[in-house]
Amino acid sequence: MHLETAADKCTGCRICENFCALQHEGAVWPARARIRVLTQSDDGPFTPNVCRQCEDPACAAACPVDAIQSDPGTGTWVVNEECTGCESCIDACPYDAIFFAAQGGVAFKCDLCQGEPQCAVSCPTGAVTWVQ
Amino acid sequence: MFRYDGYAGKWLWVDLTHGKLETREYDPALAENYLGGNGFGTRLLWENTGPQTDALSPENWLIFSTGPLCGTTVPNPGRMEVIAKSPLTGIYGDANSGGFLGPELKFAGWDAVVVTGQSPGPVYLTIADEQVTLRDAGHLWGQTTYKTEEAIRQSWGDPSVKTAIIGPAGENLVRFAGIQITPQRSAARCGLGAVMGSKRLKAIAVRGRGPIHIADPKRLHDLSLNLQQRLRANAIFPAVSAHGTPGIVSLMNALGRFPTQNFRAGGYEHADRINADALHARAFVRNVACFGCPIACDKVYQIPDGPLAGTSLRSVEYETLNAFGACILNDNLDALLAANRLCDELGLDTISTGRSISFAMELWDEEILNLDDTGGLPLRWGDMDVVLRLLPMIARREGFGNLLAEGVRRMAEVIGRGADQFAMHVKGMEIPGQDGRAQRSMGLAHVTSTRGADHLKAFPTIDETGFPDEGRRRYGDQYLPELVQPLATKYKAFLVKDGEDFGAVIDSTGMCKSGGTFVLAEIYWPDIAAAIEAATGMSMSVQRLQEIGERIYNLQRCYDAVHGITRADDRLPRRFLEEPSPTGNAKGHTIDIEPMLEEYYQLRGWDAVKGWPTADTLRRLGLPDAAERLPFAPGGDPSSPLPWGAKITGLPQGKGDPTGWH
Numbered sequence: 001m002h003l004e005t006a007a008d009k010c011t012g013c014r015i016c017e018n019f020c021a022l023q024h025e026g027a028v029w030p031a032r033a034r035i036r037v038l039t040q041s042d043d044g045p046f047t048p049n050v051c052r053q054c055e056d057p058a059c060a061a062a063c064p065v066d067a068i069q070s071d072p073g074t075g076t077w078v079v080n081e082e083c084t085g086c087e088s089c090i091d092a093c094p095y096d097a098i099f100f101a102a103q104g105g106v107a108f109k110c111d112l113c114q115g116e117p118q119c120a121v122s123c124p125t126g127a128v129t130w131v132q
Numbered sequence: 133m134f135r136y137d138g139y140a141g142k143w144l145w146v147d148l149t150h151g152k153l154e155t156r157e158y159d160p161a162l163a164e165n166y167l168g169g170n171g172f173g174t175r176l177l178w179e180n181t182g183p184q185t186d187a188l189s190p191e192n193w194l195i196f197s198t199g200p201l202c203g204t205t206v207p208n209p210g211r212m213e214v215i216a217k218s219p220l221t222g223i224y225g226d227a228n229s230g231g232f233l234g235p236e237l238k239f240a241g242w243d244a245v246v247v248t249g250q251s252p253g254p255v256y257l258t259i260a261d262e263q264v265t266l267r268d269a270g271h272l273w274g275q276t277t278y279k280t281e282e283a284i285r286q287s288w289g290d291p292s293v294k295t296a297i298i299g300p301a302g303e304n305l306v307r308f309a310g311i312q313i314t315p316q317r318s319a320a321r322c323g324l325g326a327v328m329g330s331k332r333l334k335a336i337a338v339r340g341r342g343p344i345h346i347a348d349p350k351r352l353h354d355l356s357l358n359l360q361q362r363l364r365a366n367a368i369f370p371a372v373s374a375h376g377t378p379g380i381v382s383l384m385n386a387l388g389r390f391p392t393q394n395f396r397a398g399g400y401e402h403a404d405r406i407n408a409d410a411l412h413a414r415a416f417v418r419n420v421a422c423f424g425c426p427i428a429c430d431k432v433y434q435i436p437d438g439p440l441a442g443t444s445l446r447s448v449e450y451e452t453l454n455a456f457g458a459c460i461l462n463d464n465l466d467a468l469l470a471a472n473r474l475c476d477e478l479g480l481d482t483i484s485t486g487r488s489i490s491f492a493m494e495l496w497d498e499e500i501l502n503l504d505d506t507g508g509l510p511l512r513w514g515d516m517d518v519v520l521r522l523l524p525m526i527a528r529r530e531g532f533g534n535l536l537a538e539g540v541r542r543m544a545e546v547i548g549r550g551a552d553q554f555a556m557h558v559k560g561m562e563i564p565g566q567d568g569r570a571q572r573s574m575g576l577a578h579v580t581s582t583r584g585a586d587h588l589k590a591f592p593t594i595d596e597t598g599f600p601d602e603g604r605r606r607y608g609d610q611y612l613p614e615l616v617q618p619l620a621t622k623y624k625a626f627l628v629k630d631g632e633d634f635g636a637v638i639d640s641t642g643m644c645k646s647g648g649t650f651v652l653a654e655i656y657w658p659d660i661a662a663a664i665e666a667a668t669g670m671s672m673s674v675q676r677l678q679e680i681g682e683r684i685y686n687l688q689r690c691y692d693a694v695h696g697i698t699r700a701d702d703r704l705p706r707r708f709l710e711e712p713s714p715t716g717n718a719k720g721h722t723i724d725i726e727p728m729l730e731e732y733y734q735l736r737g738w739d740a741v742k743g744w745p746t747a748d749t750l751r752r753l754g755l756p757d758a759a760e761r762l763p764f765a766p767g768g769d770p771s772s773p774l775p776w777g778a779k780i781t782g783l784p785q786g787k788g789d790p791t792g793w794h
Contacts, residue, residue, distance in 0.1 A: 011428040013421035015360075018205045022353055027343035028204050030239065040291075042314055043432045043446065044420055118353075122205075124360060124426030 001132050003110075003117055005048040010127035012037055012046040016119035023118040024108075032101065034110035035119045035128070048128050050119065051097040051110035053077060059109070062092035067107075076112045083107050135160045137347040138200035138667035139168065140243045144264060146257060148331050149190055149249030153264050158243055164670065165754065169199035170226060170639035171684040172244060173215025177224065178687055178758070180248075183695050187219035187323075188305055188330040190250035196237070196296065196336065197244040200668050202642020203235030203344050203423065205356040207363055207655070210235055210423030211644050212313075214296075218322040219330075220307040220484070220539050221560035221584045224691040225322030226639075228588075229313040230422035230430075233338060234642055236294040240340030247331055256284065256335040261342060269334035274300060276477035277315040284337045296336045299479025301527035302329035306537040308484030308562070309527075312476060316430075316446035317422075320481035322561070322583055323539075347669030355666055359648065359655060360426050366652045367601075369427065373419075375408040376429035377450035377646065382407045383597060384450075385458075387618065388716020389570035391563075392458040393513065394490040395556050395707055398567045399715035400458035406465055411448060414465055420446065427647055433469060440466045445473040454565035455486025460493055460514060467516035471523060478527035485526060487562035488536045489519060491543060494554045500547065507531040556705050558585035559697065568708050568725070570718035571596060573624040576728045579702040580628060582688035589685075590631035591650040595624070602653040619721065625731035633681030640684060683753045686736075686745045690758040699743030702729060 017033035025032050035050040057077055060068035067082035068089060079089075079098075085105040089098050098109040110117075120130035134141025134157075145154045162168075166175050173195040185191045195215040202209050212234030218225025237245070240261050247257075254269040272280045277297045285291050294314050301309035302325030309325030310318045346352050363369055371379050381403060384390040388398035404410060415435055421428035434444040448469065456462060456471045475482045489511075495501040496511035503510065509518055509532055525533025535543055540562050544555035556563045561584025568575020577590035594602045595616045603616040607630075614622035631650070637660060638649050648655040661672045689697075704725055712720045733740045737749035750759035 011419045011421035013423065013425050013428060015205070015424055015426065018424055019353070019356075021343075022205055022346065022349050025343065026349040027345050029343035031341040032343070042316060042420075043444070044418055046420075122357060122360070124364060125428075 001112075001130070002053060003050055003112070003120060004129050004131045005050065006127050006129070007045060007047040009125045010037060010044075010046040010048055011125055012039060012044055013124070015122050015124060016048060016128050019118040019122035023113055032108070034099070034108065048119070049095065049097060050128070051077070052095055053110075053112070058092040058094060059089035059098050062088040064088060071111070074112060074115055077109070078111045079107050079109055134158055136163055136200070136668040136670050137345040138204065138664075138669075139163060140238050140241045140344070142242060143244035143246060144242050144259070146245060146247045146266075147249045148247065148251040148255065148266075148333060151251070151266055153266065163200070163668075165680065166684060167199055167637065167640035167664070167680055168243060169197050169202070169211075169213045169642055170215065170228075170636055171680065172199075172640070173197045173213055173226065174224070174684050174687050174691070176246065177215055177217065178691050181217050185217055187217040187222060187225075187327060190248070190331070192217050192327055192330070194247040194324065194327050194331060194333075195244060196247075198234040198238050199640050199642035201663055203238040204346065204667050205352060205424065206643060206663050206667075207356070207359050208422065208425040208427065208644035208647030209642055210425060211639070211642050212237070212319075213639055214311060214319040214324050216322075216324050216327045218324070218583065219305070219326045220323035223559060223584065223695045223697060224582050224688045225324060226583055227310065227319035227321045227324050228639055228645075229311075229317050229319040230425075230644055230646075231294070231313045231317040232423045233294040233296055233313050235423045236338045236340045238340065238344050239342050240338055241342050245336060247328070247333060250330065251332040254332045254334050256337065257333065258288070259336070259338045259340075261340060272334045273303060276300070277312040277479050278477055280335055281315055284335060288337065288339070290339060292339070294338050297479070298325045298328045298334060299477060299527060300524075301479040301537075302326055303334075304527060304529045304537070305329055306480065306527060306529065307539045307542070308481045308488070309479050310481040312479055315476055318447070318476065318481070321483065321586070323481075323484075325479050346667055348666045352663070352666035355659075355662055359659060359663075362654050363426055363648045363652055366648075366654045368652060372429055372651055373427050375412065376431060378408040378411050378448060378453055380450055380596075381453055384565070386716060387570050387597065388713050388718035389567050389574075389596070389618075390458055391454055391565055391567055393461055394459060394487075394494040394554065395563070395567065396494070396711075397714050398570050398718055400461070402463035403458060405463040406453050406457040406468060410465055411453070415469060417444070422644070425644065425647060429646060435466050435469060438466055440470050443470050443473055445469060445476060448472055449482075451565045452482040452486070455483050455490070456519070459486055459490045459565075460519065462514045462516055462519070464514075464516050467520065471516070471519055474520065474523045478523060480523065480527060483564050484539060484562040485523070487556060488526070488540055488543065489522060491540045491555060492536060495547065495551055498554065500549050500551050505532070505547070553706055556707065558704065559701055561585040563705070567713065567718065568704060568723040569713040569721045570716060571618045572621045572723060572728065573618075573627050575704055575708065575723045575725055576624055576628050576732065577631070579704060579725060579729065580632065580732060582685065582692055588645060589635055590628040591635055591645055592624070592627050592631050593650050594653050595620075595627065599653065606653065606656060618717065621724075621728050625728050625735055628728075629732060629735050632685050633678055635681075636684040636688075637677055637681040640680070679753065683755065686750065686753055687755060687758060689738075689745060690750070690755070690762055693742075693744045693762055697743075699729075699733075699741065702743055
């Protein structure tokens with residue numbers, strides 16, 4: 001099971017970011033979205049970018065306190081409360097898919113919404129899909 | 133914390149005269165009675181300006197206003213209102229734009245920005261969350277909107293900053309100058325760009341990184357998803373999504389509702405050269421959405437080859453295809469797109485700009501204008517070389533462009549010689565791309581709109597071509613079939629009133645009228661009431677929401693009334709009343725507005741003689757202050773004086789800089 005992105009279908013609407021933040025933060029807050037729509041220009045093209053759930057993740061390897069662990073229930077990599085906010089994982093991730101929360105001072109990343117990723121649920125064009 | 137979620141809870145007050153920026157708490161009573169957006173702006177304009185206010189003076193208020201659903205997860209929540217007294221019409225003015233600026237402002241922690249006064253020199257305002265700064269814009273003054281945005285983003289060092297910018301047209305107080313929103317989109321109508329120019333405010337640039345708090349995230353999530361699913365299942369979703377507003381060009385042409393040759397006709401023989409298929413085949417690049425919109429009616433276009441190769445633009449709308457196509461008898465799509473792009477760069481409303489040109493072309497055709505009047509420019513129908521030369525002249529008020537920059541009503545006054553019988557405006561606002569002879573409700577909508585000729589206040593869509601299913605879904609069986617018949621007058625007053633009230637609410641929430649609410653006619657009163665409850669925590673019934681819509685619309689009418697607007701101004705141009713439409717469904721038809729208008733006043737609780745809300749109606753809507761102010765209104769001239777203080781007696785001569793300032 002994984003998230004699949006199709007840049008050619010993305011319109012840059014950012015619905016995925018909004019639903020992601022609503023799910024995780026209880027607020028509409030794109031700066032806290034775990035998925036981000038990347039673009040060089042307002043006119044696109046647009047690329048949805050989200051954690052690949054790597055088999056051997058660079059973020060987890062870089063973490064000095066082993067705060068990034070595989071969730072036993074879902075098999076996804078999640079940041080636990082051990083995180084000290086050193087940002088090593090953010091430098092290490094080759095996909096720019098783990099972020100730092102200025103408020104709170106910790107890293108955060110996609111946890112696949114514990115099995116029903118809201119980005120895929122809400123994407124109106126099929127640019128982000130949940131492949132089982 | 134503000135009492136209600138969904139709001140940032142504060143707005144920014146900008147006094148440009150003294151260079152002061154102040155934080156103001158959002159008034160909970162204002163949220164409860166006017167929601168935000170359009171309602172917030174209407175109330176502030178009513179309280180702080182009036183007949184004594186020259187629209188282009190420091191005393192006018194320019195209000196950028198988001199609503200409680202703007203930037204949330206409901207479908208198409210990317211809209212922001214701009215409200216001010218209009219220098220084009222001299223009455224209530226507003227304009228609305230999609231894009232990303234409204235949500236960005238809320239993420240920065242502001243529900244609205246209210247601009248008053250006049251800066252001694254050009255400035256722009258930056259908003260980076262809590263940090264608000266006025267900056268020198270001397271180097272940006274005179275620049276196009278695109279160049280200005282590029283420069284602001286470069287100096288900020290962030291390419292994702294969202295902007296509202298005026299072009300040379302706004303600086304030079306062109307009466308129909310728009311405000312470009314991250315320049316591809318526009319808060320175009322009513323000349324609010326000139327208001328911004330008169331304040332010497334070149335741009336507002338915003339970057340926001342904060343949250344919009346939601347009262348009931350689970351409820352809003354489920355409701356948003358449900359609304360999106362309903363939109364995607366809607367029968368016309370695929371067409372709107374694929375083509376946007378250009379998708380209706382061919383349909384409106386067939387109905388005789390596509391203004392042609394300055395409204396001489398309602399159909400254009402070469403419409404197939406400027407319709408959605410022609411546009412798509414020639415220049416389509418990709419779909420691109422406004423914030424949070426599942427429809428993505430906007431597209432990126434680029435001319436691939438020929439002399440205008442590389443011209444790229446966004447938001448090519450039905451209205452512009454009409455204004456720079458059929459209405460001036462132009463079938464050259466490349467030149468049309470170039471004119472659209474140029475209007476975006478110069479900061480011109482494509483509708484009023486196109487209409488001023490088609491009006492001048494008809495006057496040329498009627499031999500009312502000659503080469504002496506136009507400074508040597510022949511104004512032949514469809515001559516795009518001349519049109520493309522005229523646009524910068526309008527924006528800079530050069531030569532004949534200085535007259536066009538005044539808009540159709542003032543042009544007719546200046547020119548005289550019977551020009552007014554071809555002047556297609558209502559209350560000084562150029563009529564957009566509809567024709568009441570082919571759709572009765574639109575004729576009524578044009579005269580009852582509080583900002584002058586406009587389709588978007590009532591936005592009657594379900595009787596454009598006859599949508600019985602939508603009519604039934606919204607209103608039940610009892611109004612069918614007449615309600616959805618374009619040429620029937622029965623029930624149209626009812627349709628227009630409901631649209632105006634619902635539209636006032638939508639424009640006050642931050643949602644889009646071109647999205648699920650009016651164009652797809654899918655989202656309606658109960659959905660909005662539920663969404664407001666879920667997002668804000670405010671208790672909201674359909675009845676209360678309808679009363680809010682009515683309150684806002686009545687207060688706008690009161691604003692117009694104290695400016696001397698009465699029933700006598702609620703009329704269409706002579707052409708629609710006397711000249712039968714020559715083509716399409718409407719062939720042989722004129723329009724008689726009076727019976728519909730009579731019914732409309734009755735439904736509204738307005739005095740049928742004056743066309744004003746009665747004191748009882750105003751008290752019922754909780755507007756006792758309006759009831760007090762209305763009967764004693766001084767009335768007077770609804771038009772504001774020319775910016776350079778002269779009365780128009782002849783053709784203005786080459787005033788490149790009417791402000792006499794730089």
